[in-house]
Amino acid sequence: xxxxxxxxxxxxxxxxxxxxxRAMKLVSTAKLRRAExxxxxxxxxxxxLNETLSEISYTIQQYKIGGIEGRFFEEVEFPAVVDIIFVxxxxxxxxxxxxxxxxxxxxxMDKYRSKKVKxxxxxxxxxxxxxxxxxxxxxxxxxxxxxxxxxxxxxAEFIKKSVDDFLNGGTDKVILVHNGYKxxxxxxxxxxxxxxxxxxxxxxxxxxxxxxxxxEDSEKVLDSLIQKYIExxxxxxxIDSLAAEHSARMQAMDSATNNASEMVRKLTxxxxxxxxxxxxxxxxxxxSGMEAMK
Amino acid sequence: xxxxxxxxxxxxxxxxxxxxxxxxxxGEEGEFGVLPKHANxxxxxxxxxxxxxxxxxxxxxxxxxxxxxxxxxxxxxxLVDSAVPLVGESESDIAKAIKxxxxxxxxxxxxxxxxxxxxxxxxxxxxxx
Numbered sequence: 001x002x003x004x005x006x007x008x009x010x011x012x013x014x015x016x017x018x019x020x021x022r023a024m025k026l027v028s029t030a031k032l033r034r035a036e037x038x039x040x041x042x043x044x045x046x047x048x049l050n051e052t053l054s055e056i057s058y059t060i061q062q063y064k065i066g067g068i069e070g071r072f073f074e075e076v077e078f079p080a081v082v083d084i085i086f087v088x089x090x091x092x093x094x095x096x097x098x099x100x101x102x103x104x105x106x107x108x109m110d111k112y113r114s115k116k117v118k119x120x121x122x123x124x125x126x127x128x129x130x131x132x133x134x135x136x137x138x139x140x141x142x143x144x145x146x147x148x149x150x151x152x153x154x155x156a157e158f159i160k161k162s163v164d165d166f167l168n169g170g171t172d173k174v175i176l177v178h179n180g181y182k183x184x185x186x187x188x189x190x191x192x193x194x195x196x197x198x199x200x201x202x203x204x205x206x207x208x209x210x211x212x213x214x215x216e217d218s219e220k221v222l223d224s225l226i227q228k229y230i231e232x233x234x235x236x237x238x239i240d241s242l243a244a245e246h247s248a249r250m251q252a253m254d255s256a257t258n259n260a261s262e263m264v265r266k267l268t269x270x271x272x273x274x275x276x277x278x279x280x281x282x283x284x285x286x287x288s289g290m291e292a293m294k
Numbered sequence: 295x296x297x298x299x300x301x302x303x304x305x306x307x308x309x310x311x312x313x314x315x316x317x318x319x320x321g322e323e324g325e326f327g328v329l330p331k332h333a334n335x336x337x338x339x340x341x342x343x344x345x346x347x348x349x350x351x352x353x354x355x356x357x358x359x360x361x362x363x364x365x366x367x368x369x370x371x372x373l374v375d376s377a378v379p380l381v382g383e384s385e386s387d388i389a390k391a392i393k394x395x396x397x398x399x400x401x402x403x404x405x406x407x408x409x410x411x412x413x414x415x416x417x418x419x420x421x422x423x
Contacts, residue, residue: 038306041306041307041308042305042306042307044303044307044308045303045304045305045307045373048301048303048364048371048373049373052336052362052364052371052373055336055364056336152305152306152375152376153376212333212334212335212336213335213336213337214321214322214323214335214336214337214338215322215323215337215338220338221336221337221338221362224338224362225362228373228375232305235305
């Protein structure tokens with residue numbers, strides 16, 4: 001009879017878990033919507049920034065002898081130090097979301113290490129930090145709490161160290177890795193080489209008339225814009241990653257809820273079987289008892 | 295009355311998008327005003343106050359810590375890091391906005407003299423509300 005009770009307890013426990021996962025799914029759906037809205041709002045800034053950046057680089061290319069130059073665009077053929085900044089979540093229970101990012105970072109690391117390039121890792125988010133610390137990999141820099149609530153100022157501060165290092169030669173390349181939002185049900189890994197800036201990647205937009213600049217040193221204007229561009233890229237990968245995290249968690253919790261339903265179904269069947277069995281045994285006992293009495 | 299299109303965007307979203315009569319910016323090389331049909335211009339902005347004269351001649355002020363502005367045929371677009379609009383429903387709201395605006399500018403600038411003039415501006419703008 002103990003068997004029956006055990007199964008009953010199991011069913012209750014699975015149902016309880018299901019309640020939790022269902023609630024978490026609902027929460028993630030709501031949070032995803034908010035994160036999406038944030039990303040959408042911030043697109044206006046990105047568009048304006050890109051437009052201005054392309055216009056200004058066009059103007060410089062057109063009117064300045066030698067085209068655009070500056071530290072931000074200097075591509076080093078054999079980099080000696082590479083910074084990899086990656087974004088993971090602070091919380092778990094979101095399927096393979098963080099693992100995908102970590103795997104990509106490890107692949108990148110191996111690729112550069114095999115070429116004898118020094119790799120410096122900068123981690124955002126608890127899960128990534130925990131993973132690399134557990135595996136005894138040194139992290140150059142780490143921050144917790146930024147990926148769950150993106151903040152422009154903190155993001156700018158975090159990336160500033162890399163930008164400064166890049167400007168004074170401390171590093172030759174800065175790569176940004178995060179798991180980005182693709183759709184409600186899909187995420188994709190995004191690897192963004194933010195420094196040096198690929199000059200061909202900047203779409204040149206023709207301006208209708210000559211732009212007047214203030215201050216007149218157009219490169220100073222460009223530099224200042226590029227710094228914003230980098231900061232913004234950092235911020236955007238945070239909000240993109242947050243949206244992806246919620247969509248991943250939503251999915252994970254959805255399948256967990258489904259799995260739980262399936263498990264309850266199976267357990268109920270075995271419960272019914274066990275019940276029937278015990279009734280049959282009891283009946284046999286009674287009948288055989290009666291037979292013996294005759 | 296001719297107007298120009300003014301758009302102010304921060305990384306968190308658009309904070310202003312409307313037709314206005316004129317607007318004054320704290321440019322890197324000095325303050326300047328923009329009226330409709332201004333020549334194309336791209337300028338860096340320093341910490342300070344953007345003053346807007348709206349269609350209904352109402353004044354609005356927004357404190358910023360950094361930014362740049364692009365004036366072109368299709369309108370005037372301002373990109374800023376963070377901004378505090380100096381508006382409020384009640385006295386306490388306004389007081390709060392002023393405090394925030396001052397903090398914002400203080401963080402962005404170390405130049406004491408510039409800071410003082412900006413603060414004076416913020417106070418002045420606040421009085422107009």
